[in-house]
Amino acid sequence: xxxxxxxxxxxxxxxxxxxxPEVTFKLAHITPTDHMWHKASEKFKEELESITGGKMSVEIxxxxxxxxxxxxxxxxxxxxxxxxxxTAAYLTSRTPEMAAWFAPYLFDSLEEANKVxxxxxxxxxxxxxxxxxxxxxxxxxxxxxxMVTKDVKINSTDDLNGLKLxxxxxxxxxxxxxxxxxxxxxxSLTEVYSALQTxxxxxxxxxxxxxxxxxxxxxxxxxxVTNHMVWPSxxxxxxKKFNALSQDAQDAVTQAWKVASEFAVTTRAGQxxxxxxxxxxxxxxxxxxxxxxxxxxxxxxxxxxxxxxDLIKQFIEANR
Amino acid sequence: xxxxxxVITSVEEVIMGVLMAILTIIMVTAVFFRYVLSDPLxxxxxxxxxxxxWFSFIGGSWGLKYGTQAxxxxxxxxxxxxxxxxxxxxxxxxxxAFLIIILVYSVKWLxxxxxxxxxxxxxxxxxxxxxxAVPTGILFAIIHIVARLIxxxxxxxxxxxxxxxxxxx
Amino acid sequence: MTFITIAVFVILLILGIPxxxxxxxxxxxxxxxxxxxxxxDSTPLRMFSGLENFGLLAIPLFxxxxxxxxxxxxxxxxxxxxxxxxxxxxxxxxxxxxxxxMFLASILGSANAQAAMMSKVMVPQMEKEGYKREFAGAxxxxxxxxxxIIPPSMIFIIYGTLxxxxxxxxxxxxxxxxxxxxxxxMGMIAYLGYKNNFPxxxxxxxxxxxxxxxxxxxxLLIPLVVVVGILRGVFTATESAAVACFLAIIIGLFVxxxxxxxxxxxxxxxxxxNTATVTYLIIMANIFGWMIAFEQIxxxxxxxxxxxxxxxxxxxxxxxxLLLIVGMLIDGIAALVILVxxxxxxxxxxxxxxxxxxxxICINLTLGLLTPPVGTGLFIVSSMADIKFERLVKAxxxxxxxxxxxxxxxxxxxxLVLVIPRMLGF
Ligand code: NA
Ligand code: NA
Numbered sequence: 001x002x003x004x005x006x007x008x009x010x011x012x013x014x015x016x017x018x019x020x021p022e023v024t025f026k027l028a029h030i031t032p033t034d035h036m037w038h039k040a041s042e043k044f045k046e047e048l049e050s051i052t053g054g055k056m057s058v059e060i061x062x063x064x065x066x067x068x069x070x071x072x073x074x075x076x077x078x079x080x081x082x083x084x085x086x087t088a089a090y091l092t093s094r095t096p097e098m099a100a101w102f103a104p105y106l107f108d109s110l111e112e113a114n115k116v117x118x119x120x121x122x123x124x125x126x127x128x129x130x131x132x133x134x135x136x137x138x139x140x141x142x143x144x145x146x147m148v149t150k151d152v153k154i155n156s157t158d159d160l161n162g163l164k165l166x167x168x169x170x171x172x173x174x175x176x177x178x179x180x181x182x183x184x185x186x187x188s189l190t191e192v193y194s195a196l197q198t199x200x201x202x203x204x205x206x207x208x209x210x211x212x213x214x215x216x217x218x219x220x221x222x223x224x225v226t227n228h229m230v231w232p233s234x235x236x237x238x239x240k241k242f243n244a245l246s247q248d249a250q251d252a253v254t255q256a257w258k259v260a261s262e263f264a265v266t267t268r269a270g271q272x273x274x275x276x277x278x279x280x281x282x283x284x285x286x287x288x289x290x291x292x293x294x295x296x297x298x299x300x301x302x303x304x305x306x307x308x309x310d311l312i313k314q315f316i317e318a319n320r
Numbered sequence: 321x322x323x324x325x326x327v328i329t330s331v332e333e334v335i336m337g338v339l340m341a342i343l344t345i346i347m348v349t350a351v352f353f354r355y356v357l358s359d360p361l362x363x364x365x366x367x368x369x370x371x372x373x374w375f376s377f378i379g380g381s382w383g384l385k386y387g388t389q390a391x392x393x394x395x396x397x398x399x400x401x402x403x404x405x406x407x408x409x410x411x412x413x414x415x416x417a418f419l420i421i422i423l424v425y426s427v428k429w430l431x432x433x434x435x436x437x438x439x440x441x442x443x444x445x446x447x448x449x450x451x452x453a454v455p456t457g458i459l460f461a462i463i464h465i466v467a468r469l470i471x472x473x474x475x476x477x478x479x480x481x482x483x484x485x486x487x488x489x
Numbered sequence: 490m491t492f493i494t495i496a497v498f499v500i501l502l503i504l505g506i507p508x509x510x511x512x513x514x515x516x517x518x519x520x521x522x523x524x525x526x527x528x529x530d531s532t533p534l535r536m537f538s539g540l541e542n543f544g545l546l547a548i549p550l551f552x553x554x555x556x557x558x559x560x561x562x563x564x565x566x567x568x569x570x571x572x573x574x575x576x577x578x579x580x581x582x583x584x585x586x587x588x589x590x591m592f593l594a595s596i597l598g599s600a601n602a603q604a605a606m607m608s609k610v611m612v613p614q615m616e617k618e619g620y621k622r623e624f625a626g627a628x629x630x631x632x633x634x635x636x637x638i639i640p641p642s643m644i645f646i647i648y649g650t651l652x653x654x655x656x657x658x659x660x661x662x663x664x665x666x667x668x669x670x671x672x673x674x675m676g677m678i679a680y681l682g683y684k685n686n687f688p689x690x691x692x693x694x695x696x697x698x699x700x701x702x703x704x705x706x707x708x709l710l711i712p713l714v715v716v717v718g719i720l721r722g723v724f725t726a727t728e729s730a731a732v733a734c735f736l737a738i739i740i741g742l743f744v745x746x747x748x749x750x751x752x753x754x755x756x757x758x759x760x761x762x763n764t765a766t767v768t769y770l771i772i773m774a775n776i777f778g779w780m781i782a783f784e785q786i787x788x789x790x791x792x793x794x795x796x797x798x799x800x801x802x803x804x805x806x807x808x809x810x811l812l813l814i815v816g817m818l819i820d821g822i823a824a825l826v827i828l829v830x831x832x833x834x835x836x837x838x839x840x841x842x843x844x845x846x847x848x849x850i851c852i853n854l855t856l857g858l859l860t861p862p863v864g865t866g867l868f869i870v871s872s873m874a875d876i877k878f879e880r881l882v883k884a885x886x887x888x889x890x891x892x893x894x895x896x897x898x899x900x901x902x903x904x905l906v907l908v909i910p911r912m913l914g915f
Contacts, residue, residue: 032652032829032833033833033834034833059785061782061785063829065782066779066782066783067531067534067535067538067779068538068541070438070534070538071531071534071535071538073434074429074434074435074530074531074534075531077432077434078527078528078530078531079527080525080527080528080530080531090441092441093438093439093440093441093444094434094437094438094439131433132432132433132434132437133434134434162358164354164358164360167362169362169365169366169441169442170441170442171442171444174362183354183358183359183360184360184362185354185360185362186362186363186365186366186442187365187543187725188365188542188543188544191543191544191646191725191726191727193646193649193656194641194646194656194725194726195722195725197657198719198720198721198722198725199721199722200354200722200723200724200725214649214656215649215654215655215656215657218655218657219657333754333758336757336758336761336762337754337757337758337761338757339761340549340553340757340758340760340761341753341757343546343549343550343731344550344553344731344734344735347546347550347728347730347731347732348728348731348732348734348735350728351723351724351728351731351732355722355723355724365543368543368546369540369541369542369543369546372540372545372546372549372768373537373540373541375549375761375764375765376540376764376765376768376769376772377772378761378765379761379762379764379765379766379768379769380509380765380768380769380772382762382765383762383765383766383769384507384510386762387507388762388765388766388872389507389508389509389510389766389769389770389868389872390507390508390509390766390770390867390868390871390872390878391505391506391507391508391878392502392503392505392508392862392878392879393505393877393878393879394879395503395504395505396505407504407505410504411504411505411506414501414504414506414514415506415507415510415514418510418513418514418517421517421529422513422517422532422533422536425529425530425532425533426533428530429530429531429533429534430533450537451533451534451537453537454533454536454537455533
């Protein structure tokens with residue numbers, strides 16, 4: 001639906017002339033200020049201010065200042081925070097349909113995933129967060145998942161066998177690795193560096209961005225750029241408060257998020273080569289590993305999660 | 321009320337001892353499974369944290385009963401016995417007001433459909449189980465403080481509570 | 490509003506309400522008088538999730554280990570051994586405390602856990618030898634801050650993650666400052682020992698030292714297994730605490746045969762009640778910190794600093810003073826989480842080395858454990874060693890002064906921090 005509104009917003013209203021309230025939204029997220037998602041929040045703020053001539057603005061609370069993802073969701077529901085960036089990985093624990101996004105090797109590129117996010121099926125999945133006072137505004141993507149290992153170069157599932165890998169504690173993510181014979185472990189992120197250094201774990205499921213910022217190159221030798229899963233977060237808002245805004249204000253918010261999420265995808269996609277080179281210059285072996293290696297695991301995921309909900313099934317079938 | 325408070329204290333001590341023992345065993349088992357069997361228990365982290373949170377709220381309630389929480393006591397120390405009693409009544413009333421507010425809001429929060437819907441990330445355990453630590457610990461604390469307040473008002477409370485530190489060192 | 494909130498905080502404190510609840514009540518009062526009652530809806534969850542941190546599990550586990558070591562006769566043997574070697578100096582047991590803390594620091598990453606353990610181990614021993622209890626507590630507390638400075642270190646890991654700084658470099662950078670803190674505390678003891686005529690024991694013969702060493706070997710096995718276990722990747726630093734508990738049980742039961750299984754329930758309950766004095770505070774500090782974050786007070790402070798100065802040296806001075814004040818009120822890790830994202834842009838803009846900056850702010854916030862009114866270390870030691878809060882504060886004061894002096898030395902001589910990481914190629 002928002003695709004149709006977009007044209008009218010951008011063409012019919014010049015800056016600030018619509019019916020905009022004087023309001024400052026509180027927007028909270030978990031990432032540090034040098035992360036893509038923070039930059040996207042700043043882009044959203046800039047865009048919203050420019051559309052509304054500065055009448056509507058945003059106060060950003062980065063780096064979990066207002067609490068964990070569970071806290072932020074609760075604060076959006078209560079209405080004390082206006083918007084929160086919540087990862088799909090966290091949301092799977094309350095909105096099982098979000099697991100659709102973690103179907104391995106479903107998308108060839110971030111741009112493709114972003115198109116699906118805007119599509120009818122993507123929006124249907126996003127709509128599943130509703131019902132408790134939440135409303136999903138959009139998706140925001142980070143880098144795709146890769147496999148970072150200390151000493152073992154992964155070329156096949158044989159290499160993965162028995163490998164202790166730190167994987168985000170969510171069944172949808174861990175089942176892929178378990179099916180591939182790996183032993184997923186859910187250490188807390190702050191322990192990952194030293195756990196990898198000493199050998200408590202042999203590697204991890206990570207994106208290139210975090211591999212660089214957390215300096216894993218100091219201790220890990222290999223990055224298999226599998227890009228096997230995308231890593232979306234959603235922008236959640238309070239449904240009642242959003243519906244109470246004027247149509248112009250709602251359109252401005254939707255449009256500003258659209259710009260911010262496209263900005264995130266374009267910027268991140270453009271950085272892929274740069275990030276690979278950066279990790280190579282830090283002494284890591286960066287190599288590709290394609291879907292053919294994981295055919296069985298892909299099938300297993302599709303049948304397990306496709307069987308859990310029709311929406312997941314449709315989502316996977318439409319994009320596989 | 322004092323009787324109830326004492327019964328709850330026994331319940332608290334059982335909960336604390338058992339959960340702490342389970343926590344230690346789980347962590348050692350998790351190490352064994354990962355290092356010896358190469359088959360990590362991904363739920364161990366999550367369960368350990370929830371056990372820890374549960375006994376922290378229960379232990380906090382126990383600590384409010386026995387006055388083990390750090391406080392600035394120079395005013396109390398400077399007062400005569402009767403005025404000490406008055407000050408303790410004031411303290412308890414203020415703490416009660418706070419704890420009751422938190423209890424009301426935590427019950428309200430637990431009853432939300434959104435809270436009921438949440439599952440833990442690893443195990444998929446309903447989150448109301450770990451979350452219940454908050455109202456349970458707060459409720460226990462309220463009972464302890466009400467019991468003490470009644471004793472204070474009836475002037476039955478011995479003024480120097482037993483010094484917990486002695487038995488610890 | 491701010492004035493009323495501060496007044497409420499101070500009055501509640503003077504009334505003698507537990508400091509944990511003072512933080513909680515102040516937060517609720519602030520929400521109510523500011524018409525932000527809506528935040529009360531989210532307060533219970535915020536209390537819960539403040540404890541959702543795996544690293545915090547080290548607190549009960551190391552406390553339990555302290556209990557087992559005490560009951561199992563392990564502590565006495567370790568301390569006797571240290572006394573055999575260092576006891577004949579004036580104030581020997583005080584030096585033993587510092588040195589033992591430096592060794593433990595190479596195993597433990599959290600000052601709280603170390604303070605908990607060492608106050609059970611050292612304070613009764615020192616008191617028996619004729620030291621005042623509050624002095625024994627003060628020296629134990631002060632030397633516990635070496636735990637997160639000498640690697641491994643929980644707070645360095647958190648800083649490294651928040652600021653994208655190499656954790657390996659942070660660890661290496663902590664070595665010299667950690668040793669410096671040990672030496673500074675020993676200097677302070679030498680001075681106080683001379684002034685107050687500290688006790689000393691007789692010198693021991695070589696034979697006695699040898700016999701003592703043999704008796705102590707099984708006890709020394711615990712840190713050895715822990716270090717080797719962590720280095721070989723058998724377990725993480727947090728998990729090592731649980732493994733150490735099991736080892737201590739085995740040694741206490743089968744080697745020294747002093748551990749009484751009937752005492753276990755009591756030991757477990759003691760562990761939890763002691764843990765809760767810390768964790769209840771963290772719970773309440775969390776909602777307090779949340780209120781502060783909501784008001785964007787850290788950001789306002791950062792803007793204020795930049796309007797004052799563009800010199801890195803003045804900036805570091807201001808940050809140090811600001812953080813010492815923040816550390817008086819907020820838990821160090823909570824403060825770190827709030828402030829690092831705010832301060833890092835300023836650090837980059839002023840071209841300060843992020844490793845140097847990290848060591849400074851982590852040590853600074855760790856000092857907050859020693860400073861009243863909210864000092865977790867103070868709470869732990871006063872509760873575990875049964876020392877009146879005010880008396881402990883008074884006794885620890887000279888060590889706070891020394892610590893601040895050392896903090897300024899490493900702030901203004903960056904080489905002290907950076908030479909080892911540079912040597913190792915970070
Ligand atoms: Na350490
Ligand atoms: Na402090």
